[in-house]
Amino acid sequence: MTHPQKTGHVALVGAGPGARDLLTLRALNRLQNADVLLYDRLVDPEIMELANPRAERIYVGKEVGRCKWPQGRIDRLIVAKAKLGLRVVRLKSGDPSIFGRACEEIAAAKAAGIAVEIVPGITAASAAAAAIGVPLTERGETDTFALTTGTCKPGDARPDRARLAHPGTSMAFYMAVERAAQVQADLLGAGAPGACPVEIVAAVSTPRERHVSTTLGALADTIAREEICNPAILFIRYPKSLARQMAADGAEIAA
Amino acid sequence: MTHPQKTGHVALVGAGPGARDLLTLRALNRLQNADVLLYDRLVDPEIMELANPRAERIYVGKEVGRCKWPQGRIDRLIVAKAKLGLRVVRLKSGDPSIFGRACEEIAAAKAAGIAVEIVPGITAASAAAAAIGVPLTERGETDTFALTTGTCKPGDARPDRARLAHPGTSMAFYMAVERAAQVQADLLGAGAPGACPVEIVAAVSTPRERHVSTTLGALADTIAREEICNPAILFIRYPKSLARQMAADGAEIAA
Structure with missing residues (x-):
């Protein structure tokens, strides 16, 4: 026609x-x-x-x-x-x-x-946040929200995640389930606490939607145990209050 | 009722x-x-x-x-x-x-x-990218997209922008028109080149929508000259190819 x-x-x-x-x-x-x-x-x-x-x-x-x-x-x-x-x-x-x-x-x-x-369309991170009732930014806690990917162009260096491991940042990783161990290691290595809350939302807004809460320190283990597959969003938060708490705990241990 | x-x-x-x-x-x-x-x-x-x-x-x-x-x-x-x-x-x-x-x-x-x-709804950065035909991420050029704000809770430190001044990052600043000079200074101070392309999209998807292209180095001057007001999105990109070009130019000058 x-x-x-x-x-x-x-x-x-x-x-x-x-x-x-x-x-x-x-x-x-x-x-x-x-x-x-x-x-x-x-x-x-x-x-x-x-x-x-x-x-x-x-x-x-x-x-x-x-x-x-x-x-x-x-x-x-x-x-x-x-x-x-x-x-x-x-x-x-x-x-x-x-x-x-x-x-x-x-x-x-x-x-x-x-x-x-x-x-334009609703991106998966936005739908995931809505589905679980956890906003992507929180006033006073997270002032920057970064979307990044687990996969990139063959031959390219992987995204530098160290700069995201910063208090006040929330992150959504797309298509990163297979690389969760690397994401976890990169963020921990750059100083993000293992206690950072993580929400995993698989197959968001479909009948197969699943939601699992974990922490950065337990991310890769949780994905393996729960047998989570792509498509899934890994939503990792490093709230300012967690950084303050870690600093206070550190000061207490040092004292 | x-x-x-x-x-x-x-x-x-x-x-x-x-x-x-x-x-x-x-x-x-x-x-x-x-x-x-x-x-x-x-x-x-x-x-x-x-x-x-x-x-x-x-x-x-x-x-x-x-x-x-x-x-x-x-x-x-x-x-x-x-x-x-x-x-x-x-x-x-x-x-x-x-x-x-x-x-x-x-x-x-x-x-x-x-x-x-x-x-969930279409966020302004997504609508702005669609309106001007410039995607928020580009394979091989930008692998991370960060949304951040010019304003924050009274008393809070302003968002740390230095970590965003990194090749492969694109950034959308919300409600940052009045703070454009500070955004520009922070990003340049952290090493982002003045040549980073910037798209300013005001009043996106309304009859008053305006689009102005500039560079990071000329951002605050452009906003003043064009008399741009909030609500507007400042969409700043630091493509990987620009970092490579800056490195090559630097090597040439040094040689």
Whole structure:
């Protein structure tokens, strides 16, 4: 189905964390008006049910252990479909702007002279905080909230976590379950106390959602014992009051 | 209007950054079913139009320069209304979990034995990134994204920004327009290059939205010249490639 009279358009649409009612009204509008939908395994099937039933649906997900759809192939497909005059929706789990590899797809569309927009979505950390009733920042306790990832581009140095091990910081690690022992060691090594509270929220906002509370010192053991898998958010807090308490305890021991 | 047969309920609802179509479907549902709505000046009037027209509407905002509604008074009002069996919606600009002071209201509801939920919303940084087409993270360039604030609790030390001045980090500063010179000095003093790209997005997703691009070195001058006011997001990036380029330039000068 081509519409040569129409100008093609690409929308990178945040599908949110899973539950269909965490979609924005704008995202719903783009889904209902799509001609072509590109999606991957992280997008919940109940989101797909809301889309234009006549839209062409193309699965561009990775199979575990291999990469059927390298990024360049997705970029080329988006451009080719938009050049046919179609409204292309590239659905992204969460928010396209956060660990969504949106830059590559925006650059490809712009290079081809195609209009491209981002429709923001609820990112997993925000949904996890809402689900467990623990805000990502707390006045007087945490003034900075950092989102970081357990995985990065092959060959890149891993994110420097030492700078996050600071009183007043809360952190959400994405896709970091397999690297939890390294995260734990890096933060402890940089001076974060083992008593820092950690909330693990797996498969947030889906029927499989699980929540486990632990501490930084017990993080890797908890993940192994509870058999937690990705997708999960590791939400680690280093409140200012904990730093003050550690300092007071240290002074007491020294005295 | 009291419903003594009903059990009261409190929802802290993310109103998103402004535009009504950036509300989630869940937030819309809570607005349509509210008995009481508490809102402040940061919540866009077009969001209020979507709410149950029969809901009681209570403005709990601060007037500029004075604090008519201290947090404790808001907490007590939420609890009192919910105890009447009403569905209370506390609307928060953006996401209640991010600089939303949700902890106080959750604690007050829980202490009174009242069910409380958070409905997540699109935070301003996410909307700003979408509006200007510049993702908050970029694979290979920025692996950590930090949200921080220009204002904090009176008497608290200001957030330690030195640790954010690190290659691979992008930062969104909330409510920091008046403190832009201090943010700039802190980051430059900690080694971030003056060439770090900065996007200033004011009044995101409203009819008054403005976007100005600058650099870290020119941040405060740009804000003064362009007469930018809060609410605005300062989105500052320190890409890895910029750090490599600075190192190469430094080596060349030394040689």
